[in-house]
Amino acid sequence: MSDLAPDTILSVRDLRTWFKSRRVIAKAVDGVTFDLKRGQTLAVVGESGSGKSVTSLSIMGLLSPPGGIESGEVLFRDSKGVVHDLARASAREFRRLRGKEIAMIFQEPMTSLNPLYTVGDQIGEMIALHERMSHAEARRRALEMLRHVEIPDAANRLDDYPHQMSGGMRQRVMIAMALACNPSLLIADEPTTALDVTIQSQILDLLRRLQDQFGMSILFITHNLGVVAEIAQDVVVMYSGRVVEHAPVVPLFRKQKHPYTQGLLACTPNAARDLSASGERKALYSIPGSVPPITALPPGCAFAPRCRYAIDACSSIPPQLEAVGDHHLSRCLRSAEL
Amino acid sequence: MLRAALNRLIGMLTVMAIVVTIVFVIVRVTPGDPAAVMLGPDATAADVEALRQRLGLDGTILQQFVSYVGGILRGDLGQSIFLGQPVTTALWLRAEPTFFLTIFSLAIATTVALPIGIASAYWRGSWFDQATTTLAMFAASVPSFWLGLVFIQTFAVGLGWFPTSGYGGPYSSLGERLFHLALPATTLGIVSSALIMRFTRASMLDVLNDDYVRTARSKGMSEWRVVIRHALKNALIPILTVLGLTAALLISGAIVTETVFALPGIGNLIVSAVLRRDYPVIQGALLIVAGLYVLVNFLIDMLYLLVDPRVRY
Ligand SMILES: Nc1ncnc2c1ncn2[C@@H]1O[C@H](COP(=O)(O)OP(=O)(O)OP(=O)(O)O)[C@@H](O)[C@H]1O
Ligand SMILES: [Mg+2]
Numbered sequence: 137m138s139d140l141a142p143d144t145i146l147s148v149r150d151l152r153t154w155f156k157s158r159r160v161i162a163k164a165v166d167g168v169t170f171d172l173k174r175g176q177t178l179a180v181v182g183e184s185g186s187g188k189s190v191t192s193l194s195i196m197g198l199l200s201p202p203g204g205i206e207s208g209e210v211l212f213r214d215s216k217g218v219v220h221d222l223a224r225a226s227a228r229e230f231r232r233l234r235g236k237e238i239a240m241i242f243q244e245p246m247t248s249l250n251p252l253y254t255v256g257d258q259i260g261e262m263i264a265l266h267e268r269m270s271h272a273e274a275r276r277r278a279l280e281m282l283r284h285v286e287i288p289d290a291a292n293r294l295d296d297y298p299h300q301m302s303g304g305m306r307q308r309v310m311i312a313m314a315l316a317c318n319p320s321l322l323i324a325d326e327p328t329t330a331l332d333v334t335i336q337s338q339i340l341d342l343l344r345r346l347q348d349q350f351g352m353s354i355l356f357i358t359h360n361l362g363v364v365a366e367i368a369q370d371v372v373v374m375y376s377g378r379v380v381e382h383a384p385v386v387p388l389f390r391k392q393k394h395p396y397t398q399g400l401l402a403c404t405p406n407a408a409r410d411l412s413a414s415g416e417r418k419a420l421y422s423i424p425g426s427v428p429p430i431t432a433l434p435p436g437c438a439f440a441p442r443c444r445y446a447i448d449a450c451s452s453i454p455p456q457l458e459a460v461g462d463h464h465l466s467r468c469l470r471s472a473e474l
Numbered sequence: 475m476l477r478a479a480l481n482r483l484i485g486m487l488t489v490m491a492i493v494v495t496i497v498f499v500i501v502r503v504t505p506g507d508p509a510a511v512m513l514g515p516d517a518t519a520a521d522v523e524a525l526r527q528r529l530g531l532d533g534t535i536l537q538q539f540v541s542y543v544g545g546i547l548r549g550d551l552g553q554s555i556f557l558g559q560p561v562t563t564a565l566w567l568r569a570e571p572t573f574f575l576t577i578f579s580l581a582i583a584t585t586v587a588l589p590i591g592i593a594s595a596y597w598r599g600s601w602f603d604q605a606t607t608t609l610a611m612f613a614a615s616v617p618s619f620w621l622g623l624v625f626i627q628t629f630a631v632g633l634g635w636f637p638t639s640g641y642g643g644p645y646s647s648l649g650e651r652l653f654h655l656a657l658p659a660t661t662l663g664i665v666s667s668a669l670i671m672r673f674t675r676a677s678m679l680d681v682l683n684d685d686y687v688r689t690a691r692s693k694g695m696s697e698w699r700v701v702i703r704h705a706l707k708n709a710l711i712p713i714l715t716v717l718g719l720t721a722a723l724l725i726s727g728a729i730v731t732e733t734v735f736a737l738p739g740i741g742n743l744i745v746s747a748v749l750r751r752d753y754p755v756i757q758g759a760l761l762i763v764a765g766l767y768v769l770v771n772f773l774i775d776m777l778y779l780l781v782d783p784r785v786r787y
Contacts, residue, residue, distance in 0.1 A: 198691055227697070234694035242692075247685040251784060252707050262693050297783040313693075 140211050140219050145321055145353045146172040146195070151208035151223070153187075153194045160431045164190040164203070166377040169457075172321070172370075177347065177354040179368035179385075181361055181400065185427050187377040188357045189243060192323045195222055195355070196240055197230045212238065215320045236266040239314035240323040245307035245330055249298040255282075255309045256294035259316050266317045281312035284349075285342060304335035311342065318350055325357045340366055361397075362404045365389060373397045376430055376438040379457060383464040393466035393474055395443045399423040437469070445470055478779055486772045493764040497757050498542055502535070512555065512751050528553060529753060551761070552754035554747075561758035565740060571641050572739035575655055575662065575731065576724050582663025583670055583720060588713075591674025596701060598679060606671065614668035618727055622661045622734040629657060639736040658735040662727050666720050673716040677709040684708070711782055718774040722767050 140147055153165035165187045172178045180188050193199050195210050210222035214237045220229060234240075242248040249258060259278035263269060269277070275294070282290035285308040298306055307327060314322060324343065328336040344367060347354060356367055364371055364385065371388050373381040373396065381394040392398045402421040425442035434440060440450040449469055457467045468474070501508060509525035510517065526532050530542055530552065545552065551561035594603040630638040642651045681687065682705050690704040691697075729741035736742075740759060747755035778785050 196692055198688055231694045231696065234692055236694060240692045242685060242689060244685050248689045250686040250690065250704055250708070252782065254783075261695075265693060265695055299784050310689075 140213055141171075143174050144171050145174045145213050146355065147209070147211040148191070148195070149209040149211070151191065151194060151210060152206040153190050153199065153203060154206045155203045157202055162430050163433075164377050164430060165194060167208075168372075168374070168377070168379055170370075170372045170379065170382060172353050172355055174320075174353055175347075175351055176370065177356050177368040178370045178372065179356045179358060179364040180372045180374060181358055181364055182374035183359055183400075183427055185376075185430070186374040187430075188359075188374060189325055190377075191374075192240065192325050192355065192357055195323060196234065196238065197222060197225060198240075212321070235262055235319070236317045237319055238321045238323065239317070239319040241307070241310050241314050241325065241327045243326040243329060245303050245310060245327075248310055249306055251298055254295050254297055255301070259309070259313045262313050262316045277316065278312075281316050282309070284315070284346065285309070285312045286338075287312075304331050304339070307331060307335075307339060308342070311339070311346070315346060315350060315352075318352075320352055321355065322347075322352050323355045323357070326359065327356075328363070329359070336363075343367065360404065361400050373400070376428065376433055378438065378467065379465070380439065380467045381465065382457070383461070387461065387464055391461075393460045393464060393471045394439075394468045395445050395470075395474065396423070396439045398474075399442075437467075445474065475779060478785075479776060482772055482775050486768050489768050490765060493761065493768075494543065494546060497760050497764075498539060501529075501753055501757060502531075502538075507531075508751070508753050512753070525555075528555075546761070551758035554755045555752050556750050557752070557755070561754050564743060564755060565758055565762055568738055568740050568743045570739075571651070571655065571737045572728055572732070572741060574652060575659055575728055575737065575739060576721070578655055578659035579662035579666060579724055579727070580717075580721060582659055583667040584717070586663065587667040587670035588674055591671045592678055592701065592706060592709075594671075595675045595678035595682060603675075607675075610668045610671045613664050614672075616665065618661055618665045618730050619734050621665060622658065622731060625657045625661055626735070641737050641739075654735075654737070658731045658737060661734075662724060662731045666724055666727065669723075670713070670716055670720055674709065674713055677712045678705060681705045681709040707781065711778065714774050714777050714781070718771055721770045725763055725766060 148168055148170050151165055151168045152163065155162040155164055168187070168191055170178060170180075180191065182188055190199070190203070193203075194205055195212075199205070205223045208223055212220050212222050212233070214220065214233065220233065222230075222233075225233070249255065253261075256275060256278050259281055260271070260274040263274040263277050264271070267274070267277075279290055279294055282293060287293050287305060287308055293301070293305075298309070301309065307330075311327070327343070328339050331339065340363065343354065343356075346352075354367075356364075358364060368385050370384055371382070372379055373394065375396050381388070381392065381397045383393075388397070389401075392401060399421070400423070403423060423442055424444075428434065428438060428441065434451060436449070436451040436453050437443070437446070437455050440446045443450065447470070453469065455467045455469050457465050458471070460466045460471045507522070507526070509522045509529060509531060513521055513525060523532075530538055530545075532538075533541075549562060551565075553559070554561055554564050557564050590606050594600075594606045597603055626638050630636045636657050637654050639654075641654050682701075684705075686708075687700060687705050690700045695703075728739065729744060731737070732739045732741035733745055740762065743755065744759045746752075747759065
């Protein structure tokens with residue numbers, strides 16, 4: 137457990153998170169490995185159902201039955217330098233770490249705040265849970281956080297209830313709450329997916345600025361590769377609960393070694409590229425087929441049925457995650473040729 | 475908030491006005507002349523006429539209505555035919571046991587049902603959940619008179635811990651009188667706890683999967699705090715409705731329970747008034763019961779306003 141490099145804040149190692157029911161085992165996360173360096177942002181990308189949220193919930197210890205961590209390690213270094221294995225942490229350990237050391241922003245801004253308490257109360261509660269502060273001080277800190285996330289007229293919004301706010305405002309409140317105790321790790325699970333595009337880029341800007349200001353590391357989960365380029369240093373691409381490609385952002389955007397990543401990038405709308413000079417629209421690419429159900433994965437490569445480079449071997453031999461360049465990993469039999 | 479309360483108050487008064495009218499009409503559309511029915515076939519015409527006057531059944535319908543409503547506004551519900559006292563006095567003398575019986579039953583039902591409902595939702599599928607589900611089914615299906623008789627047999631006659639029936643003598647202290655309510659209130663409380671328990675469980679199950687409960691956990695608080703402060707408060711909103719319903723059912727449950735335990739309460743008064751066709755008492759009791767029902771609903775509405783910031787009338 138002590139073999140965690142000093143500059144690494146989070147190390148997920150061969151994590152397996154399964155949902156077991158009487159008849160089937162859904163391997164939502166099946167052998168995921170990645171490291172996140174202090175002060176950096178790691179993006180986890182993949183289509184719906186690839187296991188991104190389950191990965192983040194596993195890290196936070198927020199899985200509920202029948203879901204559970206089957207095996208693997210989730211090493212986390214707190215701000216005092218103590219390393220915890222979150223895959224085995226006790227409820228008491230989690231109580232101290234959640235909110236204070238690791239905070240999370242959820243995918244659903246509309247429903248993630250409690251409708252019965254004001255946003256000021258909910259941010260204040262986070263502060264009161266972890267800091268020795270009077271009620272008035274906690275309230276002042278909550279107000280300061282609302283200003284940090286650029287909520288206009290913050291002093292008057294403090295006593296608003298969530299239903300009085302728009303989705304974008306609620307997500308800002310979630311961010312304010314997550315950052316209220318200055319956590320060293322922020323897990324942002326598709327923080328902008330439910331919001332419209334202009335709000336999306338505002339929130340991304342905001343996260344970047346807050347990261348500079350507070351110096352936290354971010355695990356950024358998204359299904360949009362376009363967003364990744366703006367915020368992350370490293371990228372993990374997931375498919376059917378497994379990592380299929382893992383690389384720093386620049387090499388990845390220059391050369392994708394896995395056909396799935398190529399397909400994802402081709403699907404990413406890009407107004408400038410898609411609209412040619414003559415004003416004609418090019419057809420938007422989409423990966424043929426759909427994600428196989430995780431309870432019925434093909435024996436070989438999970439992506440093979442949808443892959444245009446697939447050869448016979450792909451449907452029988454499960455590919456391994458292998459180095460294909462400097463810090464560049466890919467899980468494909470034909471990586472070398474691509 | 476104040477405006478919403480005022481709105482509800484106006485609604486409540488409207489309902490009461492309708493109830494008053496209905497009670498007035500019911501007596502008048504009952505087939506046959508109530509006075510003649512009450513006095514029997516041997517009565518003289520003069521007797522019947524005298525009783526008609528006492529019942530406020532003389533004059534035109536409009537005159538009758540005006541004097542009836544005027545009486546209610548002055549707090550005059552008429553004279554009981556058989557008790558020789560004003561209806562208000564008759565009701566007031568019997569209000570105490572019914573009042574405390576209802577309050578205690580509701581208190582027992584809630585203190586038993588809420589924690590059990592919460593726990594069985596939290597540990598759904600556990601042996602505790604299964605055991606309490608079975609118990610709730612039993613409590614819901616057992617008739618209150620039967621349970622009352624079993625309690626009397628066991629704890630009053632058999633073990634001698636509690637009085638078998640009644641409400642103490644004329645000189646009993648309040649404590650002694652309330653002691654007589656132990657078995658009836660437990661009976662009524664258990665019977666009405668089933669509904670609250672099932673509803674609490676369902677409502678908590680719903681809420682425990684909500685996103686904000688996960689958010690609460692992600693903040694690093696105790697499970698206790700997650701469940702009580704974040705989940706239960708949200709679950710309470712539908713539970714309040716059931717509490718209101720239960721309170722209304724308790725009023726009818728009180729009639730049975732008071733009869734089984736021979737408690738001199740309003741339920742008992744209603745039963746004897748019906749058996750003797752004491753129209754003024756029946757009318758008065760109807761008004762009081764309806765009034766209580768409306769009042770309980772008003773209180774529940776006020777609680778909604780306090781708990782849920784989204785509710786605006
Ligand atoms: N409670 C659960 N019970 C059973 N299976 C589950 C449960 N939660 C998630 N899964 C399965 O785990 C897989 C991964 O789900 P996950 O929510 O992590 O996807 P995701 O990558 O976050 O997708 P999205 O982009 O839609 O958020 C899915 O196949 C899903 O069906
Ligand atoms: Mg997700």
